Amino acid sequence: MNEMAKMxxxxxxxxxxxxxLLAAIRNGTLERIENQQxxxxxxxxxxxxxxxxxxxxxxxxxxxxxxxxxxxxxxGKFNGKPEVVAFETFAKGFGGPVGVMVGINxxxxxxxxxxxxxxxxxxxxxxxxxxxxxxVAQFKGKPALKPIKVTKDGGQITxxxxxxxxxxxxxxxxxxxxxxxxxxxxxIEKGIQKxx
Amino acid sequence: xxxxxxxxxxxxLWEEIPPFRLVLGLCPTLAVTxxxxxxxxxxxxxxxxxxxxxxxxxxxxKVIPSKVRIAAxxxxxxxxxxxxxxxxxxxxxxxxxxxGIFIPLIVVNCIVLGRAEAFASKNNIIRxxxxxxGIGIGFTLALxxxxxxxxxxxxxxxxxxxxxxxxxxPFTFMVExxxxxxxLGLMLCIMNLIGxx
Numbered sequence: 001m002n003e004m005a006k007m008x009x010x011x012x013x014x015x016x017x018x019x020x021l022l023a024a025i026r027n028g029t030l031e032r033i034e035n036q037q038x039x040x041x042x043x044x045x046x047x048x049x050x051x052x053x054x055x056x057x058x059x060x061x062x063x064x065x066x067x068x069x070x071x072x073x074x075x076g077k078f079n080g081k082p083e084v085v086a087f088e089t090f091a092k093g094f095g096g097p098v099g100v101m102v103g104i105n106x107x108x109x110x111x112x113x114x115x116x117x118x119x120x121x122x123x124x125x126x127x128x129x130x131x132x133x134x135x136v137a138q139f140k141g142k143p144a145l146k147p148i149k150v151t152k153d154g155g156q157i158t159x160x161x162x163x164x165x166x167x168x169x170x171x172x173x174x175x176x177x178x179x180x181x182x183x184x185x186x187x188i189e190k191g192i193q194k195x196x
Numbered sequence: 197x198x199x200x201x202x203x204x205x206x207x208x209l210w211e212e213i214p215p216f217r218l219v220l221g222l223c224p225t226l227a228v229t230x231x232x233x234x235x236x237x238x239x240x241x242x243x244x245x246x247x248x249x250x251x252x253x254x255x256x257x258k259v260i261p262s263k264v265r266i267a268a269x270x271x272x273x274x275x276x277x278x279x280x281x282x283x284x285x286x287x288x289x290x291x292x293x294x295x296g297i298f299i300p301l302i303v304v305n306c307i308v309l310g311r312a313e314a315f316a317s318k319n320n321i322i323r324x325x326x327x328x329x330g331i332g333i334g335f336t337l338a339l340x341x342x343x344x345x346x347x348x349x350x351x352x353x354x355x356x357x358x359x360x361x362x363x364x365x366p367f368t369f370m371v372e373x374x375x376x377x378x379x380l381g382l383m384l385c386i387m388n389l390i391g392x393x
Contacts, residue, residue, distance in 0.1 A: 003261060006261050007261045007263060009267065011264055011268065015271060015272050018271055018272070021275060022275060022278050025278075025282050028284065032286040032287070033289075036287075156303070160337070
């Protein structure tokens with residue numbers, strides 16, 4: 001019985017201590033990890049969309065509660081005023097969810113640009129959505145509040161050859177972003193005040 | 197029988213170099229050695245876990261009841277692996293993205309548990325630290341050299357720098373999975389040839 005008690009005590013102490021240690025390290029690194037993710041995963045996409053912004057759009061961000069989820073909104077300043085907001089949306093692609101950073105110009109509700117952040121599409125096929133700049137360039141200037149579609153579905157975006165599903169996913173993500181933008185516009189406008 | 201402290205350290209570098217001599221920990225050895233950087237990164241992460249789990253296992257060897265020792269070792273190892281994972285995310289995020297799932301899989305790396313069970317649970321802290329350090333560095337060297345061979349031939353680069361110039365046609369077989377097996381096999385073969393003398 002004595003041995004039994006010892007086992008229980010040792011294992012309990014061990015797990016409690018390791019749990020505590022991990023919690024402490026997690027708390028200590030949480031902010032840094034978030035920054036690293038922003039820099040390496042979302043950062044390039046945001047920079048691409050906000051090319052020429054006078055501020056650092058990765059730093060100038062705020063969060064909005066949208067029902068259950070919290071969305072990070074990135075703000076880009078042009079001509080001294082916060083003009084472009086960007087946030088990430090997801091749509092189902094060929095190999096899983098495709099994450100797309102969508103930038104919307106506040107002055108005329110058009111797309112300032114889109115860029116793929118995370119995906120698991122086929123290399124050389126769907127993966128070109130991220131690497132081929134001519135594909136995402138097509139989104140620039142399109143009205144953000146209307147559904148965006150590939151030409152096959154009656155839209156204006158020429159799909160990547162051999163990667164219609166991925167192209168559709170990017171369009172769908174951009175459309176979703178437009179819907180979210182419509183829904184959250186008052187809050188977004190409130191949020192960007194502090195960057196004026 | 198008793199080895200000197202220096203021998204505890206150096207045995208991991210040649211006599212008991214993990215993937216080639218002990219033939220342990222082959223999963224990360226085959227999977228991540230597509231480049232030198234990946235190999236060394238994986239090696240350093242494993243070394244960190246090895247050293248700290250060896251220290252802790254050795255320090256607690258008289259406290260841990262033998263019936264639950266494996267479970268206790270796994271808790272210790274898993275804790276340090278999670279620490280490494282968090283630190284890598286915080287400081288070397290691009291490397292973390294490349295190594296991906298293989299970082300959490302250090303938990304089930306036979307080398308780590310093997311050293312805890314076979315060495316650290318029977319030896320004092322100083323010896324265990326040296327053992328962990330030696331084996332870890334040996335593992336890093338092995339992964340680094342395997343990564344070097346595969347990267348140089350498979351991609352024509354070393355640590356991202358071009359080796360053969362722009363006209364080199366990469367031998368991509370080397371960076372694919374079958375190339376990993378071939379490469380490891382040849383390395384083992386060379387190690388055995390040298391060892392026979």
